Amino acid sequence: MKLAILGSTGPSGIQLVKEALQRGHDVTAIVRNPDKLTEKHDKLKVVKANIFDSDSLEPHFQGQDAVLSCLGCGPSWFSLWTVTFYTDSAKPIVTALRRANVKRFIFMAAWYTKYSSTDPFMITWVIKPIFLGQVLKNMGEMEDYMEVECPDIEYTSVRPPQLTNTETTGATVLFHEGQRVPSEKRLVCCRRDAARFMLDAAESGNFKRKCIAIASG
Ligand SMILES: NC(=O)c1ccc[n+]([C@@H]2O[C@H](COP(=O)([O-])OP(=O)(O)OC[C@H]3O[C@@H](n4cnc5c(N)ncnc54)[C@H](OP(=O)(O)O)[C@@H]3O)[C@@H](O)[C@H]2O)c1
Structure with missing residues (x-):
């Protein structure tokens, strides 16, 4: 497949680039700072673009089978500041997808x-108010935007819990349509497993217009 990947310089994005290349795909890594991406491969093209500008993105979306995104803006301490990063970038991305006639868009969000x-106490009263509330809220707003205003886009929101940099065991990635993967255990997701799941979704065409929680098995 021909795949464009946003956020390729981040710790999840680079795993997605590596996994896609290992699977034989043609990858266009769309970044703001090409010097940061040191990966070299015959099937990897690195281009510079502005994620907030559809005119800048569109040429790199032309001819792609899917666009995948691991974009992120980091935590928002004490949730004092409203986060708009996800919706602000989603809108130009969707405009560019439409102009380039690319329907498939798979992006990384998060649990919760x-x-x-019914969310756990720690999520409602500690994690959201202190650390990640605004980030998670704006991810949810992006999901709502895709669902309500983009009926023409075959999006999948891939929702991991805490991400880790551990090696994948290669085990089947757990998934559940919803806020989280139900389990008695505390689940995490290694970034390579998240990449594997996103690529499985791109290759299979599964999970269109769905929000899917995942975790390492
Ligand atoms: N960390 C966790 O435990 C966790 C858990 C669940 C979900 N998530 C979410 O999963 C996603 C990936 O997380 P991650 O920790 O792997 O990556 P991350 O550190 O959030 O990576 C951010 C990526 O987005 C790019 N980016 C940020 N602002 C940009 C801008 N203004 N223009 C262009 N590119 C920009 C960065 O580019 P530069 O390299 O140029 O800065 C980098 O490639 C994020 O949305 C994150 O919130 C994270």
């Missing part, structure tokens, strides 16, 4: 992007 009264 929406409020639920």
